Amino acid sequence: MPVSFTADLDAVARPWLKTLSKSGGGRAARTAPLWLLADVPAAIAFAAGLALGVDALPRGLPAAAPWLVLIALAAAARGLLARRAAQAGARAAAGAKAQARRDAAASALGGRITGGEALAAVVEGVEALDGHVARFEPAKLAAAVAPLLIIAAIAVATPLAAAILLLTLIPFGLVMALAGGAAAEESRRQFLALARLSGLFLDRVRALPVVLAFQAEGTVTRDLGVAADDLARRTIRVLRVAFLSSGALEFFAALSVALVAVYCGFNLLRLLPFPVPEQLDLKRAFFALALAPEVYAPLRRLAAAYHDRQAAEAAALTLAALPAPAPPPPAATFAAPPAIRFQAVTVAYAPDEAPVFDGFDLDVAPGEVVALLGPSGSGKTTLLNLLLGLAPLSAGEVVVGGERLSHLGSIAPSVAWAGQSPVVLPGTLADNLALARPGATRDEIERAARAVGLDAVLAARGGLDARLDERGGGLSGGERRRLGLARALLKPAPILLLDEPTADLDAASEQALLSILVEAAKGRTTLIATHSEAVAALADRVVRL
Template sequence: MTASFTAQLDAVARPWLQAMSPAGGRAVRTAPLWLLADAPAAVAFAAGLALAIDALPRGLAAAAPWLALLALAAAARGGLAKRAAEAGALAAAGVKARARQDAVASVLGGRVTGGEALSAVVEGVEALDGHVSRFAPARMAAAVAPLLVIAAVAVASPVVAGILLATLVPFGLVMALAGGAAAEESRRQFLALERLSGLFLDRVRALPLVLAFQAEGAVTRDLSVAADDLARRTIRVLRVAFLSSGALEFFAALSVALVAVYCGFNLLRLLPFPVPEQLDLKRAFFALALAPEVYAPLRRLAAAYHDRQAAEAAALTLAALPLPPPAPPTTSFDAPPALRFQAVTVTYAAGEASVFDGFDLDVAPGEVVALLGPSGSGKTTLLNLLLGLAPLSGGEVSIGDQRLSHLGSIAASVAWAGQSPVVLPGTLADNLALAHPGAAREDLVRAARAVGLDAVLDDRDGLDTRLDERGAGLSGGERRRLGLARALLKPAPILLLDEPTADLDATSEQALLPILRQAARGRTTLIATHSEAVAALADRVVRL
């Protein structure tokens, strides 16, 4: 079971590791090297300690060089541990970012829903952290570092090296047995967490029905049973973890005790059996100081072993997620293109009436066309069709001399201002720069003032004004102006405006008309509007 889980985890993580940034890739490679470098530093620390103790009877001056070596080795070990932790955290952040991006793409695409989606995006992705940042580097270091330390001990005492090497065998057996037990318990715990998440999410969605049929008691009992099941499985995981840790600490302490007894009796020449060596004080101290270091990498691995089991359990859910579809190719235009709608039919769902059926419209390069009509006449649908947000059920749309169905996404060539501008948590500058990330702050200020956001700039914190995801601090009209500012800011040859003055009074609308005229200059423009004043800006009005 454990081997199959590990293979599953490696198969899931490999694409994310390959897609990481160069910095993240370097972190994956260097994290185990920093841990491995701790072994020579530990040898230097033990050598400094042993030689300093041996030299102290001859005076502090004789011991000073070895005390300096001791201090340098201690500082180096601290620095290496810090660098290893930083590299592991950077590697884990890169892997989690890629994994969460793919998981969210599957969720948003409707390919996975409910508790499975919640567990995958939140608990499943976070469970990879410990495996990448702690277990994977520790596993590579634990395979080599103990042998390096034992080789250094063998220089001082081959017998002590033999004792340490022999005690590694039961240590490894305990780790293997604990791993098999912990893997199965962790898998069951993650499945219980997934069931609880799904049950809670489903009951929240059905809350009006639960209240209507007075089923609060039954729902509470179901959630209580699922929560108790998760608690029991969590306790089992912790029980296995504690037992395995206790067993590992026992064998580690036993080996160090054997080394201490041997070194002490050897120094006193009280061993009841013959040995091919006679230790002196510095060799005995060196061997005794390094004995715990043999098990330090293995202890580090054992401490991170639960992280591995949690990641392996989460890997089953992540591997089951369908791969997100490839990003559509983007197309850009250097000059304002012509737009042509030929016998276009748009039907959102089978059995529903078509929004358009055989619609035709030709827009010349650089022409401004206003789509005028009542709500529900399809103005927004035509704009969404160009952006890939509405289905083309029949006919064809051409951009320039190319079919839209062959172009993929044309978002890079479109400046857009919709009815409900998206506001992200951050500053006003962050939200403006969504349209043109490379814009200078002077350009951001110019666009904001052009659409009438002077009050936000002058009476608050300017471009540093904080906004939340609901646009708190901005009125409905100011949010609409924010969308217009983005459209002004983006250097795109196609401009799409959806009700650009809907939340503005007549005075504000009149003040904004010159800005709209300026924004449309030199672009192929479609404006969906109810306003006759806005429609008067167009070269041509199409009534729907």
């Protein structure tokens, strides 16, 4: 392997993975290897019961019955322990992946990584950690301790058979080290090829109108084909190394068990061509033979998960290099409706573009309802987004409740919001309404839904348990607006921001919502961005932009 790659693994990837396993895996990451180690006494008991049972069978079934019971109990215990180890590993992997995904998504959503790099990190990179945390980390401790414990148990019955197994561990370990070194570099190259293909595909999809305009479909298809073929070749190389290493490991494992079997068999028959300091009986020979394959079971488990480790380390090099997510801004809350003041506010989305606002001033008294009226593009939504931190403040200051917004941080906990495109998540109608207030009771959710006129939706789709997909299938544009209004009603916030609350509604539906808007604005400092003169007439003051 290149020296720089090995140094990156030691300095970056492995410490990062270790920290992630401890912090994200939690208690499950610590208990998973212990369940695997607990299998050692069960395996010894199973082999002992098998050896003693076979020895007792010539004396009749009653003599062998206790050992048969021991075999059954040990087998059941081994199955239970294997299940608990798998469950603990799965929980540890889920926790570690959740933490890694949160950090990677925060970097992506914060604009710190973009394009295919973000996609590969959040999706493929995080998923590549699963096998490392769930299987390799628990197997690593078990592979280091369990073979020695089993060999020690075999040494009680036959020290020479234990010595044979101990000596054959050396080539087994060397093969694992060599295979791991070869697989690490191939896994890194495969992950980089996957990231390149993801980035290329995403960038070409984004530029699809340009590609079609310049009739570059053939070039783009060829580039994607080359990247896909490169990924396929690198994947085959990884699999080739994995299969070769697996074959070599199985060879040495079978060879060592065969040597023990030959020794025990010739010792029992007294046909060894050289003198040995022990004479085996059936019980001791059968115990050694039954337990010999168990010496390599933890190592086989580790070898099977070794590729998971290489894939995780290759992904960790990318994930560890992501910028740390910015700490969330402090959240401000208000006990009463606050005053809002825009002082010489300038908003420009880009330095070379004309500002949306330049020196804008507006004072909103506590509990006042102000309608922002104006044509499309006049900046109504921008003012609301400015309060939510979704639009840049280029100059001036926004003061909320006597405190500068730049000092307060986020005021989202104190804001009830109904936008032009309410977000709809897969789930029930009740789940979507409760996004504004997760602790709301079912009765409160239903009252809010009926208050905004969603009665028809409730009646036609089975009530609050009606299923919605991520596109809000079955909801019209007006019903989506009502969904957003219901969320605003449900959240008891001292600030209410409404962005075109009656758009997509006919005159009759708009008229029916006016009284709801009046009710929603009571006891709140309210800003309503609207084109509608009827909605503006509800306000205490109208500001024309």
